Amino acid sequence: MNIDFDMLRHIMPQAKDSDIQHYLPAIQTRLATFDINTPLRVAHFIAQIAHESGQFKYKVENLNYSARALRLVFGKYFQTDDIAEQYARNPEKIANVVYANRMGNGDIGSGDGWKYRGRGLIQLTGKENYRTCGNAIGLPLVEQPDGLANDPNAAVMTACYFWHSRHLNQYADQDDLKSITKRINGGYHGLEERAKFLNRAKQYLEIQGADV
Structure with a gap:
């Protein structure tokens, strides 16, 4: 299915054009490899990475705490x-x-x-997770962890790997936002915002059904 600039702009109205353009080619080419290949699966995936990355703003975990x-x-x-x-x-x-x-x-x-702090669209954290994910997608993430922040291909593939490893397509097929959110977040943090992103994605993709 076609994922284009206008779609991502519609879903993430506060994203910078440059950030959308940074990730767009990888999103267009990598999702299908992980069977994120139906309108509902794509809608849920984009909604989650939109929230997790602050509409593509954050590439590395912010640990600047008071x-x-x-x-x-x-x-x-x-x-x-x-x-x-x-x-x-x-x-x-x-x-x-x-x-x-x-x-x-x-x-x-x-x-x-x-x-090995959090990096990527769904932030990968910890050396073992970098190793496991890197081996699965064929990238030297342990040796080159900054690649997750700098290389859009690595960031998108890592998010896709996480999605696939947690079997989230099956929950997307059921339109089950809460189960997807819990498996990504460990709880329901940001559920309302995730729902807004999802509803915009559904609207753009003309997916029938009530809003979340």
Whole structure:
């Protein structure tokens, strides 16, 4: 099916033209490889990456937290105001703490938390996930993690791989936005915005049915 600039502009009205153009060729060529090949599947996929990437604005995880935000979001790691103040507004130090010793990453001193922080349209995080995904799509993501931020092909293929590995086409076929969102987000964060993107996609693709 045809995915064009006007479609992405309609779904993501706040996206920059340059960002749409950055991703468009990869979206046009890569989705079908992962069987994202019907209007409903495409609508759900685009709706999710629109939300996850801030309408194509974000390519790398934003870890520029204030001390207060660190206490709220990562209280497990920053248990006092004094500790939080030591890390506030230092994304690299924050990443190396919160992502240490999990997802295949080494300890704080390894720097893996920062090196394998979230990147891509559906943010890939952690060395083991970079390795598994890279092996599946044939890209050296462990050796070249910044490729996910700089190469639109890598970003789109990684999002498609995530989608396929979680069997999300079957939920798209059922028009089940909540199940897709939970499998991507772990909960229902941003569900209302995801629904708006999905409804615009359905409108553009002339998919029949009530709004989400």
